[in-house]
Amino acid sequence: MAFTYTITAGDWGHIAPQLTLLGVALLVMVIDTMLPARLRGGLVIIALLGVLSAAASALLVAQLGGAPSAFFGMITSDGLAIFSMLVILGATALALLIAPGYIERQGIHQQGEYYALVLLAATGMLLMSTASNLMMIFLGLELLSLPLYVLCAFVPGQQIAQESGMKYFLLSSFASGFLLYGMALVYGATGATGLTQIHAFVASHMPLDSSLAPLLLVGVVLIVVGLAFKVSAIPFHAWTPDVYQGAPTPVTALMSVGTKTAALVALARILVVALGPITSQWQPLLIALAILTMLGGNLLAATQTNVKRMLAYSSIAHAGYLLIGIAVGTNLGLAAMIFYLAAYGIMNIGAFGVVQVIERSVGFGTELDRFRGLGARQPWLAGAMTVFLLALAGIPGTVGFVAKYAVFSAAVLASHPELTIVGVIASMISFYYYLRIIWAMYFELNPEGDPATQGARAALGAQGTPPLMVESSGQSAVIAAKSVSMRQPIALGAMLSLGLAVLATIILGILPGPLFELARQAVGLP
Amino acid sequence: MPVPANALLFVSAMLFTIGVVGVLVRRNPLVIFMSIELMLNAVNLSFMTFANALHSVDGWIFVFLVLSVAAAEVVVGLAIIVSVFRTRQEIDVDDFNTMKG
Numbered sequence: 001m002a003f004t005y006t007i008t009a010g011d012w013g014h015i016a017p018q019l020t021l022l023g024v025a026l027l028v029m030v031i032d033t034m035l036p037a038r039l040r041g042g043l044v045i046i047a048l049l050g051v052l053s054a055a056a057s058a059l060l061v062a063q064l065g066g067a068p069s070a071f072f073g074m075i076t077s078d079g080l081a082i083f084s085m086l087v088i089l090g091a092t093a094l095a096l097l098i099a100p101g102y103i104e105r106q107g108i109h110q111q112g113e114y115y116a117l118v119l120l121a122a123t124g125m126l127l128m129s130t131a132s133n134l135m136m137i138f139l140g141l142e143l144l145s146l147p148l149y150v151l152c153a154f155v156p157g158q159q160i161a162q163e164s165g166m167k168y169f170l171l172s173s174f175a176s177g178f179l180l181y182g183m184a185l186v187y188g189a190t191g192a193t194g195l196t197q198i199h200a201f202v203a204s205h206m207p208l209d210s211s212l213a214p215l216l217l218v219g220v221v222l223i224v225v226g227l228a229f230k231v232s233a234i235p236f237h238a239w240t241p242d243v244y245q246g247a248p249t250p251v252t253a254l255m256s257v258g259t260k261t262a263a264l265v266a267l268a269r270i271l272v273v274a275l276g277p278i279t280s281q282w283q284p285l286l287i288a289l290a291i292l293t294m295l296g297g298n299l300l301a302a303t304q305t306n307v308k309r310m311l312a313y314s315s316i317a318h319a320g321y322l323l324i325g326i327a328v329g330t331n332l333g334l335a336a337m338i339f340y341l342a343a344y345g346i347m348n349i350g351a352f353g354v355v356q357v358i359e360r361s362v363g364f365g366t367e368l369d370r371f372r373g374l375g376a377r378q379p380w381l382a383g384a385m386t387v388f389l390l391a392l393a394g395i396p397g398t399v400g401f402v403a404k405y406a407v408f409s410a411a412v413l414a415s416h417p418e419l420t421i422v423g424v425i426a427s428m429i430s431f432y433y434y435l436r437i438i439w440a441m442y443f444e445l446n447p448e449g450d451p452a453t454q455g456a457r458a459a460l461g462a463q464g465t466p467p468l469m470v471e472s473s474g475q476s477a478v479i480a481a482k483s484v485s486m487r488q489p490i491a492l493g494a495m496l497s498l499g500l501a502v503l504a505t506i507i508l509g510i511l512p513g514p515l516f517e518l519a520r521q522a523v524g525l526p
Numbered sequence: 527m528p529v530p531a532n533a534l535l536f537v538s539a540m541l542f543t544i545g546v547v548g549v550l551v552r553r554n555p556l557v558i559f560m561s562i563e564l565m566l567n568a569v570n571l572s573f574m575t576f577a578n579a580l581h582s583v584d585g586w587i588f589v590f591l592v593l594s595v596a597a598a599e600v601v602v603g604l605a606i607i608v609s610v611f612r613t614r615q616e617i618d619v620d621d622f623n624t625m626k627g
Contacts, residue, residue: 180592181569181572187584
């Protein structure tokens with residue numbers, strides 16, 4: 001058959017954000033080799049400029065309008081794509097800002113590779129959230145996963161980070177296998193890989209006959225299983241706590257938001273957009289996933305003593321709330337979901353940003369003990385953490401409350417009140433562990449003694465016993481000796497990132513209207 | 527005489543199942559990784575079968591993508607496995623239990 005498709009300039013315009021990020025990633029790698037070691041910290045500025053120009057080009061694509069799809073229907077730049085691209089780029093920018101201080105403290109020397117890999121992962125996330133063909137979804141997923149495998153294991157010689165990278169790699173490629181098999185079966189049933197073609201085929205073959213139904217439905221289940229791994233929905237969540245704990249914290253922050261956004265948007269496109277005609281067939285599966293994930297994530301989080309690990313379980317719980325948006329199968333659900341993604345991105349990266357200031361070495365030193373008395377030692381840091389935790393819990397006045405309200409009301413309007421009831425119960429469980437940290441920060445004494453007296457003793461220097469910190473985990477004596485003061489220095493970038501996140505959490509919590517209106521327009525609601 | 531599509535799909539499903547069982551029961555990351563590759567290739571066989579049966583090129587193109595992605599995955603995966611081996615001198619996944627809870 002003849003293949004007469006010419007690629008036009010407009011096609012390239014549609015993937016301008018992805019191309020920008022890709023170009024800047026390569027640029028960062030090249031410049032890295034030419035800079036002397038002491039100037040390499042400046043690479044983060046190039047990376048940030050790249051992210052900003054990608055966001056600008058995404059807005060430009062939205063402004064120009066035109067045909068919503070490019071490259072023979074492989075890529076779409078509809079409202080959903082633009083909105084999720086901006087969420088991903090915002091998350092990448094915040095995660096880049098908190099990276100430099102962390103990289104310096106952990107003694108990571110390959111800064112160029114680090115920033116280049118972060119940008120490549122973000123490219124994959126953008127590609128996945130704009131894909132409108134099963135092939136592009138798979139390609140985007142792999143393009144975001146491969147750099148993340150490396151980033152998880154990025155700290156050399158650090159066992160816990162390598163373990164994290166290895167686990168992520170093995171389980172994620174295992175899940176990709178399921179996803180691919182599902183795609184193959186859907187392709188076999190419908191004869192198409194484009195989502196619009198799949199939609200047209202399914203719509204014209206309703207009700208499904210017995211020769212078609214098994215192939216298509218098994219395929220859909222396998223696709224849901226594969227993507228549920230990526231959004232870490234229970235029962236496919238087992239990798240999440242270990243990988244999130246072991247990975248460098250700025251990477252965890254990016255992974256928890258970016259991967260979820262890309263995978264959820266792809267899942268929404270496949271289920272709600274392409275397979276909308278058979279909503280009643282996949283809906284029970286999604287409802288079960290959402291309920292299990294909300295309850296399980298929150299219950300497991302409540303048992304954690306390590307804050308980073310607890311935030312990992314909390315991100316599982318939030319995946320449950322997000323899945324409601326897809327499970328209800330309406331456009332309003334999708335609008336609520338992408339609004340929730342934006343809110344979740346801000347507050348979750350903020351929380352991980354505070355954790356990375358506290359964290360002493362990759363995977364260690366984020367025990368709850370470290371947060372005791374933080375309110376007295378570093379009131380600003382503790383205040384920021386309080387805002388993020390209250391937002392994650394969903395206290396009114398923060399963006400977290402508005403997001404939860406949007407998702408739950410979408411469930412009620414789609415006459416699925418059971419999702420709302422379980423969601424509210426799950427949120428009440430979550431209050432326990434979020435407030436537990438706030439309690440520790442303000443109302444519990446620092447086990448290592450009053451910092452003021454410590455400082456005085458160190459200044460006198462006559463005691464002969466430096467205030468060494470004792471910690472249960474091994475390998476900490478050296479690190480403890482290094483950190484002279486209990487006050488953790490906050491790098492400029494982290495300060496900026498945390499400040500922006502706090503402002504956004506509060507402002508969007510009080511005035512959510514414009515952003516929610518954007519989210520509604522993005523999915524085509526009037 | 528061409529092989530019937532159903533037989534090919536059956537073989538593909540069997541290969542995929544063997545791969546899944548391999549991932550679940552084997553303890554060496556290299557063997558687990560080989561089992562994952564088996565799963566991917568089983569999927570490729572399915573894609574080829576469907577593409578032939580449906581007279582559509584999409585399946586073939588998908589196979590090319592899967593092959594190249596699998597090659598990229600080998601590079602990254604083996605690098606991670608080697609770096610783990612250098613630090614720990616053993617790579618049994620049952621010993622990857624530094625983190626718990």
